[in-house]
Amino acid sequence: MQSMTAVEKQRSIGSIQFLPVNLFASVMGISGLSLAWREANKLLGTSTVIADICGILAIAIFIVLGISYLVKWVMYPQKVKNEFIHPVMGNFFGTITIAILLLSSVIGSYSQATGQAIWVIGTVLALVLGFVFVARLLNGNYNPENMVPALLVPVVGTLDISVAGGQMPFPWAREINLLSLAIGGVVALVYFTLILSRLIHHAPMPAGLMPSMIIMIAPFEVGFLGYTNFEQRVDSFASVLFYFGLFLFLVLFFKVFKKTIPFGASWWGVSFPMAALSNAALKYALYTDAWPLTVIAVIVLALLSIVLLVLFVRTLNILFNGKLLKG
Known part of the structure; x- marks a missing residue:
């Protein structure tokens, strides 16, 4: 009787073989929210309680998703392989490395040594993944229709090395941060141009990929954070990165946040x-x-908090009604 109930529950929730790798983006977002509320403490004097809660939640979600995806890899290796080699979905493996790098900053607020160790792991994985995906793109015969904003994810992962590692005490950290800024900055510029060309000259992206258009602001805002963390100052170049990212967000906001785009x-x-x-x-x-x-900072922080709360609630809803893990 219990086994039948377990089977029925599995059928109602779905199968782990359909766990999407892009769900690791939730860890990125919630970690980023934690860091944002900690930054708000410096600017506005707000409590760090929200930052602490979001940080704990991000760590918990990463552990659950990490174990779940490892189980999927063991039980359904072909599914994971197909996801990795997919010209669009494969790019979201970069969400795992970015999540690790952001968690290094979250955890580093409580334990510097642990945060530094996690940063080293995230840095190695981000550089390896960036190499793999750039090399894969240069194999040729790439379909222009697949030149979508998700292509930027592994590249942003390299930029995040300097975001999380700007203050690392290792003697070699400065050169690694420079390397990450060089790779992420130049490749992101090339990719951004190719993506713009695809969006302008080809058919609109499928509705399911429309939310990913917001990813196009990431190289500029992450670039701003990485550059200023490395230089320990805000100069005119950093200001240009920030303002263009803000402008692009305003342009894309009204294209992405529409009721006609299905939730997933x-x-x-x-x-x-x-x-x-x-x-x-x-x-x-x-x-x-x-x-x-x-x-502007207060408005963006409030908007981010509301959006992530809605995403979290709606994700739980589609998980328990069986739509999230349904083939």
């Missing part, structure tokens, strides 16, 4: 770019000490 795991693709924008806005407002920038 792909919606988590909006979380981390918005979190990067929020962190960048808070940092820039702290630097300029001008009330208009402070207002």
Whole structure:
């Protein structure tokens, strides 16, 4: 009787073989929200309680997703292989490395040694993944229709090395951060141009991929955070990165947030770019000490918090009604 109940429950929730790798973007977004609320403490004097709660939640989700995806890999290796070699979905494996790098910053707030160890792991994985995906793209015969914003995810992973590692005490950390900025900055610029060309000259992307358009702001806002963390200052170049990312977000916001776009795991693709924008806005407002920038930072942080709360609730809803893990 119990076994039949377990089978019925599995059928109602779905199968782990259909667990999408892009769900790791939820860890990115919630980690980014934690870091944003910690930055808000510096600018606005807000409590760090929300940052702590979001950090714990991000760690818990990563552990659950990590174990679940390892089980999927063991039980359904072909499914994982197909996902990895897919020209679009494969790019979301970068969400795992970015999640690790962001968690290094979250955990580093409580234990520097643990945060540093996690950063080293995330750095190695991000560089390896960046190499693999750039090399794969250069094999040729790439379908222009697959030149979508998700292509930026592994590249943003290399930029995040300097975001999380700007203050690392290792003697070699400076050169690794420079390497990550060089790879992420140049490749992101090339990819961004190719993606713009595809969006302008080809058919619109499928509805399921529309939320990922927000990823296009990530190279600029993550670039801002990585560059300023490395240089320990905000200069005109950093300001250009921040303002263009903000402008692009306003353009894309009205294209992405529509009721006509169905909800699914792909919606988590909006979380981390918005979190990067929020962190960048808070940092820039702290630097300029001008009330208009402070207002922008507060608005973006509030919007990010609301969006992630809605995404979290709706994801739980489709998980328990069987739509998330349904083939």
